[in-house]
Amino acid sequence: MTRPPHIALTESELPALKASMRDLQVAASAYYAHTAGAGSAEDQATSVRSFLSAAQVLNDLLTKSVADKAAYAALFTRGAPGTELISAVKYVRNVSQHVLHVVRPAKTFRIVGGDLGFRRYMDWDEVPDDVHDQLHKGTQNLRPNYRAHLEGREVMGTMLAGLRFFAGLHPDVVHRDRRGEWTGFPLTSQPGMSTPLHPEEPADQIVAWEWLSARVPNGDCRVISAQITVDGTVYVCGDTFIDRLTFTPFVETVDQVNRDITAGFPYLSATTHEHVVDCTSEFPEARQSRVLRATDDLAMWTTPVDVLESGADWGRDADTGEGRGLVLTESREGVLGFNAYLIRRARRLNALVPPR
Incomplete structure (x- = not known):
């Protein structure tokens, strides 16, 4: 309120x-x-x-x-x-x-x-x-x-x-x-530090989890590149883009993605690995994740998602296990809740982007 x-x-x-x-x-x-x-x-x-x-x-x-x-x-x-x-x-x-x-x-x-x-x-x-x-x-x-x-x-x-x-x-x-x-x-x-990254971020971590989910993600858009089911829950994973750059992956439940879309945040779908190059060396301050650059405008190789529906798992990350790893790092049961919150906060806020 x-x-x-x-x-x-x-x-x-x-x-x-x-x-x-x-x-x-x-x-x-x-x-x-x-x-x-x-x-x-x-x-x-x-x-x-x-x-x-x-x-x-x-x-x-x-x-x-x-x-x-x-x-x-x-x-x-x-x-x-x-x-x-x-x-x-x-x-x-x-x-x-x-x-x-x-x-x-x-x-x-x-x-x-x-x-x-x-x-x-x-x-x-x-x-x-x-x-x-x-x-x-x-x-x-x-x-x-x-x-x-x-x-x-x-x-x-x-x-x-x-x-x-x-x-x-x-x-x-x-x-x-x-x-x-x-x-x-x-x-x-900052890895391991729970101090707020945003003036609106609640001090109580339980409340902050809800705050992260209630606000739309940061960035220009997210590109879904895989679906994976972990312990009966369906997730999608991919990359958050700002202009043509992505500094962080993301993982969300299907319900969360649809809430974000309803709130006006754009999700797209594509085989991202076919359309990006690694440019991490150009960003020495981005030490927490790899940096990828799209070779063309995203509109040329992605498909907008109006409503996300689940089906059979798909995508390279679903086969390699990388998607499962993304899910577990944000699970309060998979790692300590403290660390899980820090990881989710960094991804949801797109807070791995260094000052540019």
């Missing part, structure tokens, strides 16, 4: 707000991209400061420029969830804006990963007393918010919380790409 907006926004107000929200979303996703591999600490810091600036621009527009600014101010007066985080962001943004002090993540960090790629998880640094003392009194009063909601906390998680706050004010504030997805999202999957 969709919650009513916290504030009323007019059509004339939305373009500027969505543009600022886009800046905020892009800064957050850029920061995350810079935490991968040998990402530069300076690039990480720049993205953090860009996020702070964009958040304060959006905060100022809502505070001073929209017609329903009283409703926005009332959220802070009554201490509505998320408002203290926005006040914390305002505090450290003012540090960056008004004091000769470089705002950046703390120098200590946690690093995770291995052969499939490393990523650093950074925390917000403390603001030294001598820096705090140079701020105006109004900003100084916000320090408790910073210490409670940012200082020592993991940066990306708090960025996502900020995005959720603004998105919760009014659904039309979110900036979306041509596919209807949040601009800049999902984040790229």
Whole structure:
């Protein structure tokens, strides 16, 4: 059930707000991209400061420029969830804006990963007393918010919380790409890490499983290349395409595919292996799966699926056992439920695509 907006926004107000929200979303996703591999600490810091600036621009527009600014101010007066985080962001943004002090993540960090790629998880640094003392009194009063909601906390998680706050004010504030997805999202999957890849992703894993199934998959389309029956359940498998590229396979039940089609997501059918070439070497950041490129436009070699019906198993993957392997990696009984969720999330969100 969709919650009513916290504030009323007019059509004339939305373009500027969505543009600022886009800046905020892009800064957050850029920061995350810079935490991968040998990402530069300076690039990480720049993205953090860009996020702070964009958040304060959006905060100022809502505070001073929209017609329903009283409703926005009332959220802070009554201490509505998320408002203290926005006040914390305002505090450290003012540090960056008004004091000769470089705002950046703390120098200590946690690093995770291995052969499939490393990523650093950074925390917000403390603001030294001598820096705090140079701020105006109004900003100084916000320090408790910073210490409670940012200082020592993991940066990306708090960025996502900020995005959720603004998105919760009014659904039309979110900036979306041509596919209807949040601009800049999902984040790229990090193996073994359950931290959210999307601002809308529920924290509870049971709820998140349902969320994944209720939303349409990411990508331009999915091409079915096999049907396989495992333990009495009929599945189809294939590849998710974005333009002519596929970074991840998929596996779904027939019922799930038909729900996706009803919701407007396109599924196609083809013998994919006859129409693609391996181009993994061109994408060194795509370390979790192979990358394939279609040799021609998909419309030239695929058939649209209007309604998927099951029959006898078919396709190369059904014969080689690869399809069964795809199914078992997403089965809560086949592997630990934790790992199964991470695999399904990466495939359903198409979150193995590196920043391009």
